[in-house]
Amino acid sequence: MATPAQLKRNSVAQAVGEIAGLLGERLSQSQAVRDQHGDDLTWNPGAAPDAVAFVDTTEEVQAIVQICSKYEVPVIPYGTGTSLEGHISAPSGGVSIDVSRMNDILEVNVEDLDCRVEPGVTRKQLNSYLRDTGLFFPIDPGADASIGGMTATRASGTNAVRYGTMRENVLNLTAVMPNGEIVRTARRAKKSAAGYDLTRLLVGSEGTLGVITEIGLKLYGIPVSIAAGICPFPSLEAACNAVIMTIQLGIPVARIELLDEEQVKATNNYAGLGLPETPMLFLEFHGTEAGTQEQSEMFGEIAAEYGGGPFDWATKEEDRNRLWQARHDAFWAVKAAMPGKEAFATDVCVPISRLAECVSETKKDLDEQGLYAPIVGHVGDGNFHASLFCDRSDPDEVKKVKDVYERLILRAIAMDGTCTGEHGVGTGKMKFLEAEHGAGLHVMRSIKRAIDPKNIMNPGKIVQL
Amino acid sequence: MATPAQLKRNSVAQAVGEIAGLLGERLSQSQAVRDQHGDDLTWNPGAAPDAVAFVDTTEEVQAIVQICSKYEVPVIPYGTGTSLEGHISAPSGGVSIDVSRMNDILEVNVEDLDCRVEPGVTRKQLNSYLRDTGLFFPIDPGADASIGGMTATRASGTNAVRYGTMRENVLNLTAVMPNGEIVRTARRAKKSAAGYDLTRLLVGSEGTLGVITEIGLKLYGIPVSIAAGICPFPSLEAACNAVIMTIQLGIPVARIELLDEEQVKATNNYAGLGLPETPMLFLEFHGTEAGTQEQSEMFGEIAAEYGGGPFDWATKEEDRNRLWQARHDAFWAVKAAMPGKEAFATDVCVPISRLAECVSETKKDLDEQGLYAPIVGHVGDGNFHASLFCDRSDPDEVKKVKDVYERLILRAIAMDGTCTGEHGVGTGKMKFLEAEHGAGLHVMRSIKRAIDPKNIMNPGKIVQL
Numbered sequence: 001m002a003t004p005a006q007l008k009r010n011s012v013a014q015a016v017g018e019i020a021g022l023l024g025e026r027l028s029q030s031q032a033v034r035d036q037h038g039d040d041l042t043w044n045p046g047a048a049p050d051a052v053a054f055v056d057t058t059e060e061v062q063a064i065v066q067i068c069s070k071y072e073v074p075v076i077p078y079g080t081g082t083s084l085e086g087h088i089s090a091p092s093g094g095v096s097i098d099v100s101r102m103n104d105i106l107e108v109n110v111e112d113l114d115c116r117v118e119p120g121v122t123r124k125q126l127n128s129y130l131r132d133t134g135l136f137f138p139i140d141p142g143a144d145a146s147i148g149g150m151t152a153t154r155a156s157g158t159n160a161v162r163y164g165t166m167r168e169n170v171l172n173l174t175a176v177m178p179n180g181e182i183v184r185t186a187r188r189a190k191k192s193a194a195g196y197d198l199t200r201l202l203v204g205s206e207g208t209l210g211v212i213t214e215i216g217l218k219l220y221g222i223p224v225s226i227a228a229g230i231c232p233f234p235s236l237e238a239a240c241n242a243v244i245m246t247i248q249l250g251i252p253v254a255r256i257e258l259l260d261e262e263q264v265k266a267t268n269n270y271a272g273l274g275l276p277e278t279p280m281l282f283l284e285f286h287g288t289e290a291g292t293q294e295q296s297e298m299f300g301e302i303a304a305e306y307g308g309g310p311f312d313w314a315t316k317e318e319d320r321n322r323l324w325q326a327r328h329d330a331f332w333a334v335k336a337a338m339p340g341k342e343a344f345a346t347d348v349c350v351p352i353s354r355l356a357e358c359v360s361e362t363k364k365d366l367d368e369q370g371l372y373a374p375i376v377g378h379v380g381d382g383n384f385h386a387s388l389f390c391d392r393s394d395p396d397e398v399k400k401v402k403d404v405y406e407r408l409i410l411r412a413i414a415m416d417g418t419c420t421g422e423h424g425v426g427t428g429k430m431k432f433l434e435a436e437h438g439a440g441l442h443v444m445r446s447i448k449r450a451i452d453p454k455n456i457m458n459p460g461k462i463v464q465l
Numbered sequence: 466m467a468t469p470a471q472l473k474r475n476s477v478a479q480a481v482g483e484i485a486g487l488l489g490e491r492l493s494q495s496q497a498v499r500d501q502h503g504d505d506l507t508w509n510p511g512a513a514p515d516a517v518a519f520v521d522t523t524e525e526v527q528a529i530v531q532i533c534s535k536y537e538v539p540v541i542p543y544g545t546g547t548s549l550e551g552h553i554s555a556p557s558g559g560v561s562i563d564v565s566r567m568n569d570i571l572e573v574n575v576e577d578l579d580c581r582v583e584p585g586v587t588r589k590q591l592n593s594y595l596r597d598t599g600l601f602f603p604i605d606p607g608a609d610a611s612i613g614g615m616t617a618t619r620a621s622g623t624n625a626v627r628y629g630t631m632r633e634n635v636l637n638l639t640a641v642m643p644n645g646e647i648v649r650t651a652r653r654a655k656k657s658a659a660g661y662d663l664t665r666l667l668v669g670s671e672g673t674l675g676v677i678t679e680i681g682l683k684l685y686g687i688p689v690s691i692a693a694g695i696c697p698f699p700s701l702e703a704a705c706n707a708v709i710m711t712i713q714l715g716i717p718v719a720r721i722e723l724l725d726e727e728q729v730k731a732t733n734n735y736a737g738l739g740l741p742e743t744p745m746l747f748l749e750f751h752g753t754e755a756g757t758q759e760q761s762e763m764f765g766e767i768a769a770e771y772g773g774g775p776f777d778w779a780t781k782e783e784d785r786n787r788l789w790q791a792r793h794d795a796f797w798a799v800k801a802a803m804p805g806k807e808a809f810a811t812d813v814c815v816p817i818s819r820l821a822e823c824v825s826e827t828k829k830d831l832d833e834q835g836l837y838a839p840i841v842g843h844v845g846d847g848n849f850h851a852s853l854f855c856d857r858s859d860p861d862e863v864k865k866v867k868d869v870y871e872r873l874i875l876r877a878i879a880m881d882g883t884c885t886g887e888h889g890v891g892t893g894k895m896k897f898l899e900a901e902h903g904a905g906l907h908v909m910r911s912i913k914r915a916i917d918p919k920n921i922m923n924p925g926k927i928v929q930l
Binding site for chain 1: 632659663
């Protein structure tokens with residue numbers, strides 16, 4: 001008689017065989033392809049799927065999900081592989097569904113400021129395509145991620161403070177559910193009160209409730225004027241207080257990013273910016289000419305009140321681009337500062353009033369442990385990142401880093417914040433959900449069980465059944 | 466042996482008895498109180514609950530839900546009773562949970578621009594309370610509804626075009642779930658990627674998944690300058706095109722409301738405004754002095770391009786109030802125009818590019834049927850209301866009105882719109898959810914069954930099990 005393990009292998013083999021019959025060469029079982037699809041290169045353990053399916057249509061995804069459901073084989077959706085919390089790993093094996101070939105922009109409705117795209121479209125691809133329409137899609141998590149992946153992980157980034165996250169910017173989506181049904185979660189109307197919000201349920205569900213195959217997005221007019229600038233502050237507290245005042249006065253800042261002293265040093269060395277090595281805010285304003293000028297001046301006055309400044313701002317595109325390139329390269333700059341060590345990025349988000357305290361306590365903890373971890377933050381939202389550097393061959397340092405990391409997460413939760421503002425749960429943050437959600441986790445489990453009773457959709461992520 | 470009906474009556478009596486033991490005089494079985502809590506005075510049939518519980522705390526709600534779960538007796542949450550789609554009726558009897566005594570504002574975090582309130586707090590109460598802080602809560606559905614009810618029905622209203630709906634403005638909430646567990650859906654951080662979005666699942670769930678007992682809300686700084694104005698247009702199409710252009714140019718209009726010719730006539734008669742009797746936009750701009758002036762001027766130019774104008778705008782509070790009072794009285798104005806008839810309000814929402822077409826076809830249909838139904842719209846969102854007048858003693862007219870109503874809803878859905886932009890589903894719009902959501906309705910049913918397996922939470926609303 002076959003053992004359970006043999007039965008499982010048999011059913012995977014049968015499922016893969018049936019899918020190969022559908023996709024031909026678009027079903028890969030090569031070790032290199034499998035490895036690449038199961039590991040996100042973070043400290044979260046990777047695990048290769050049994051096969052990778054390069055899909056072209058919603059109907060193909062449906063057929064694959066039906067086959068995987070029949071044999072109870074896991075399905076793991078894959079976009080660009082740029083997620084950071086182990087979302088793409090296949091700890092129980094199964095079939096990785098790679099949507100990168102589904103990269104058509106299906107419609108752009110200029111009058112309605114919306115579009116519909118396939119999940120493999122990347123944000124840069126979308127914005128290149130949109131340029132002639134005068135519209136843009138603002139969400140910018142740094143990496144050139146796929147819209148499908150950004151939707152599944154509820155991505156945000158530098159200008160969420162003005163434009164919101166994927167939560168606010170996905171108008172509707174189409175998903176193949178675990179039972180093989182194709183569901184479109186909402187219509188194209190800007191708002192609706194017609195039943196449960198299935199769009200928001202799937203945004204951030206990380207592939208555990210269904211495979212997203214089309215996304216309707218909100219778009220925005222490219223601002224007539226964009227002003228950007230940088231402003232040094234004497235302390236982290238001063239910078240955070242200036243941020244609070246800016247938000248409170250309703251200045252519609254498009255980006256407001258904090259770099260701590262360590263990050264500024266690293267960025268100076270990497271990009272040769274020659275900035276004063278003190279906490280620094282990078283800002284951007286969108287509006288009319290008069291509007292961005294007024295916003296910039298108002299911010300300058302606020303900064304001065306908190307001992308910051310001078311606030312240098314520029315409306316020329318090349319100056320702005322140099323600035324934001326330096327901000328986007330923050331991670332590479334700190335990596336260059338610590339050659340030979342690995343960097344583990346994490347993020348938390350707290351109420352903005354607790355931000356200075358949370359960042360300061362974290363820096364104190366890092367200093368006490370003798371660890372290096374520059375901090376960069378989307379501070380208008382109370383969201384910040386630490387890049388924890390670690391020599392993985394040194395077990396003492398690994399322990400220190402893991403302890404500091406855990407204290408950081410629990411500190412954020414204790415401040416009524418969240419264990420992740422934008423990176424998601426994946427496998428990496430699952431252990432913190434009980435502390436964050438309490439009985440809410442039971443509700444999440446009920447939903448997962450009801451929608452995916454066989455637990456085939458990206459199993460082992462978000463909630464353990 | 467007892468019949469099922471007798472058993473049911475017995476279990477209701479036992480549940481009510483146990484609740485009376487907890488609440489004493491705060492549990493009412495008076496016919497008048499029961500009738501008032503089961504009927505929303507719309508054309509949706511009312512049905513009185515068996516008893517009304519006037520609760521004081523989350524723990525009392527929990528105890529009541531536990532009792533009702535034990536005896537499988539329905540629970541119907543009640544705020545101010547101002548909902549419009551039969552949400553509060555008790556078609557299977559049960560206990561109405563009246564939260565009006567839970568009206569404390571629990572905390573206001575000025576630095577974080579948020580607050581936490583009990584569900585019985587009304588929006589006007591909250592804004593009075595906030596006045597000294599320089600903050601306000603923008604969502605304004607017209608009626609002085611409770612925040613709990615507004616959350617449960619995903620309310621919006623005149624300034625959703627700028628500030629969003631309850632979907633965007635509820636930060637987190639506490640709910641008693643059908644199994645008696647108390648769940649807080651999220652922390653106070655502005656964004657999070659930590660698991661399924663339980664906040665958005667409960668916003669708009671209309672009491673069918675849990676009883677909301679606390680709500681965390683986003684707040685905004687009161688704008689330094691508010692400008693408001695009115696602008697006549699030669700046609701509905703011209704007015705709608707001006708709206709589209711305004712939104713597309715990114716003018717951050719705070720309110721942009723359409724009144725059709727019939728509505729302007731009725732409003733003139735009711736409020737003596739002396740407006741030209743042609744389609745009219747009512748607008749409001751929020752910002753700095755310079756900002757609102759610039760926005761007003763830009764809108765004036767757009768209006769002129771489409772043959773509209775002159776655009777009269779005012780920044781004085783008394784002038785603005787007179788204007789918005791007239792807008793808010795729109796329903797009373799049309800009621801006064803048709804004495805002796807009942808008015809049935811409904812709403813739909815379509816992509817803004819289809820708005821003019823949807824409104825025009827609806828008006829044509831009304832004219833062909835000889836019916837009177839002025840139209841008012843939150844047109845920046847593509848959302849509009851028709852007040853259908855009907856002599857209920859005339860079966861021919863009732864049929865005509867119902868047919869026009871049904872064609873209106875299906876027309877909106879066919880335009881990729883929704884059967885309700887803001888009034889909700891209740892009992893009134895359930896029959897349209899299949900056309901709107903297709904297989905999505907199966908997902909909604911799965912969720913309802915998983916979270917409320919005994920179907921005690923506001924049964925017979927949104928989804929039929």
